[in-house]
Amino acid sequence: MLKEERKTLILREVNIHNKVLLTDLSQKFDVSEDTIRRDLQDLANSSKIIKVRGGALSKSYSAFSYHEQDIYAYKEKIVIAHKAVSLLQDGMLVLISGGSTNLEIARLVPLDLKVTFLTVSLSTAMQLLEHPSSETVFIGGQLSKSAKISVGGEVIGKLTEVRPDICFMGTNGIDASAGMTDSDWEVVTVKKAMIQASTKVVLCTISEKLNTVQKIKVCDMDRIDLLITELPPDSEALLPYHHSGVKIM
Amino acid sequence: MLKEERKTLILREVNIHNKVLLTDLSQKFDVSEDTIRRDLQDLANSSKIIKVRGGALSKSYSAFSYHEQDIYAYKEKIVIAHKAVSLLQDGMLVLISGGSTNLEIARLVPLDLKVTFLTVSLSTAMQLLEHPSSETVFIGGQLSKSAKISVGGEVIGKLTEVRPDICFMGTNGIDASAGMTDSDWEVVTVKKAMIQASTKVVLCTISEKLNTVQKIKVCDMDRIDLLITELPPDSEALLPYHHSGVKIM
DNA sequence: CAGTTTTTTGCGAGATTTTGCAATTTTTTT
């Protein structure tokens, strides 16, 4: 990979997420942290970004500071994303929904992997397009203003025509007895179709969402093949989910 | 192989892949790296590409972050966008393609307007979702890494099923005799279908692109109903287009 | 066509850049 190419990608990364971590970039591009540090220094010297200890911040948003909570969630989501991408293999057809956790997954897809992504989320699609060797197919339809994903009958119809190897889902509510629940009717409809279509369903969520129940049911626990949180699989908080037969990572 | 021939092929390579490596090209064309280096230097001098250590990058590659104010010819595009949105009326079905001019149009849609937008461009869709009272439908399909729009047969098929009242197009080349031309085969295919589908075709382009011709033809001038540039309609530069029967705004 | 000029190409020597590593210092956290 060319140095300038990498710097361009880093700049884009900073502008999308408003901040980047040295360690993340180092892993993503598979170079030492020293190298990334030097790249960030370059970008900072040409005042494209603001270099801070441990990473860098986007210039346009430097006025706003981050809430501790955001950073906390960010760290957790990175852990989840790393676990998730380890499931990917060359040649797979991967269905991936929206949400910030899935965005992190899209961001952390190893650069040498060649898979075909299928998505309904605009921002996930945007991120996936940054990946050099993978294909991305967007399932079109009416766009939901709140979730920024395609919804409606057309999406559902399209989803019956495909058979993805794996599906990465995010959710607002997950509970060992109530199963997976969410709050937006249209989003739920799409999620149901995604689950129906996929060979393997992987639910990615931060532990904060564990044991919460939303208004509308997406599916029972037994439709979920694998649950990924930032916690270690043998963590106590996950015991109820072990009991309900879901694999945990 | 002739030097100029090789340079043309290299340029194509850069535009397809967004980057090229000296070592790759040297092997591919079976010449020394020095020769390729000189070719790249030439192409960079005529600002066709950006030369970097170890290879070269495509021009569009580096400048593509949305909330950055370095949109080329920003002021001109705002003038164009204002003219364009004045054509919109409640209840219309509006087809809109990608590109920075159309992004500006999307941003300047009057807040009280209620129209349904139809688009193939991820960034245009993102922007349209900000609009409070309009619907947005995304036409899905395989995504083009360079143009960030849906391409392929599925898109074409979908476009035959709709009949938009108006279609906002951008372009890379427009010429009174050669008509509308562009450089990417897949993008051209989609644009043709968009024109075919629409009742009224509006071409929005900065005056810099007037009288330029690209490699692939999209359509003749007589398929364009209205031409919008940042210039006043009676400007001298637009005379040839008046003569070819297009309305000008 | 022979001779001349110009352009292109490959090569070698030395300079520069990039990168990862290790040792040390600074900053932050506990």
Next chain:
DNA sequence: AAAAAAATTGCAAAATCTCGCAAAAAACTG
């Protein structure tokens, strides 16, 4: 104050670039 994380510094190997040069190829000329 101790421990951990990040930054700095110096360094060496590898990759890449610059520059000059000469052979080869192409273009031009009378």
